[in-house]
Amino acid sequence: MTGAAASDEAFLVEWLTVGVVRVDERLVVSSANAAAHAFADRQPGGMIGRSVIEAFVDRRIEEIARTARDTGSATGELVLRPPTGPTVVVRARRAPSGGAWLVIEDVSELRRLERIRTEFVDNLSHELRTPLTTIGLLAEALAREAETAAGGIPARMRDRIAKIEVETGHLGQMVNELLDLARIEGGGPLVMLDEVDLGRLARAAVERLRLFAERQGAELAVEVAPDLPLVRGDEDRLGQVLVNLLHNAVKFSPGGGLVTVRVRGLGDEVVTSVEDHGIGIAPADQARIFERFYKADRARVRGGGTGLGLAIARHIVESHGGRIWVVSEEGRGSTFSFSLPVAGREAG
Ligand code: ADP
DSSP: OOHHHHHHHHHHHHHOSSEEEEEOTTSBEEEEOHHHHHHHTOOTTTTTTSBHHHHHOOHHHHHHHHHHHHHSEEEEEEESTTTTSOEEEEEEEEOTTSSEEEEEEEOHHHHHHHHHHHHHHHHHHHHHHHHHHHHHHHHHHHHHHHHHOTTOOOHHHHHHHHHHHHHHHHHHHHHHHHHHHHHHHTTOOOOOOEEEOHHHHHHHHHHHHHHHHHHHTEEEEEEEOTTOOOEEEOHHHHHHHHHHHHHHHHHTOTTOEEEEEEEEEETTEEEEEEEOOSSOOOHHHHTTTTSTTOOSOGGGOOSOOOSOHHHHHHHHHHHTTOEEEEEEETTTEEEEEEEEEBHHHHHO
16 A cells, blocks of 8 residues: 555545544554544543454453454443443454454444434323223213114214224234334343243233234134243233234234134244235235334235234344244245244253
């Protein structure tokens, strides 16, 4: 490299807003740009010749540098000079000629915006839930009164009441999903203490969706293998995965049809699947539907939806040490499955 190119590069590195630090084999800083000095709260040049721990007064950064030097790479997120300093992501790589490079990026603003979004969604969903519950209960009461009204009420009116119930159910489901997303992104821990009978959970989920399925003209069936082993996990959350999958199976079967839930043991796993004969999913979409907010074909989507249900389901299943996947053919239907390790294996 020519001298001019080298000094151009030095100029560029100096001008970056990410911190760039070079440490040698002993983890002593041999060069660092202006941004790195600002992160370390030091005068220009004040880091050079000091060990990483001395330069940043932070064990975690030293640990990241050491791990990168010894293993090839390391990354971590931390608050500098807690609690008031910036939140930074530190990425480190072993340098080809020994020692390591560290790149430090300020993510304070990003994390602040994420927090605001999460709080906003959380507050909004809570606010929406109360009136929605009231509307749902009123619609239910209306439906009951319509059944018993002296002389009966016109079929059209009964139909409209049923539609209000179904749509309120959709809205309730969306609000719950938004709330769940806020909780998941808030990083609340899962309670993994229950020994869960997925067969029982499947029957309970089917009961919960019976009314919705009837109104959509779909039929629900459950097949549970005998002597099903238990899994360890959070029963409410796993129930929610089943409800999400069933809800989708019915929602995306506009012509009705049979929706079957199967639960069986397979090796040291329990596999649960939900099969429908609905619209199916194009191969290109199959890879993406588990992402947050992804919906396969907006024009076709009936009854709305947030595009969150599957992202939440995947998060729950994976945090239980399981996997979730789909097999589908457009126009023929879909089978969503998830596997979870049986309780005995991990209990020990
Ligand atoms: P939502 O149902 O709220 O749109 P999901 O995350 O539950 O969000 O699903 C994402 C997308 O995956 C849906 O919008 C739909 O395009 C597709 N999908 C999910 N389940 C099925 C199914 N059983 N049949 C066909 N498409 C489905």
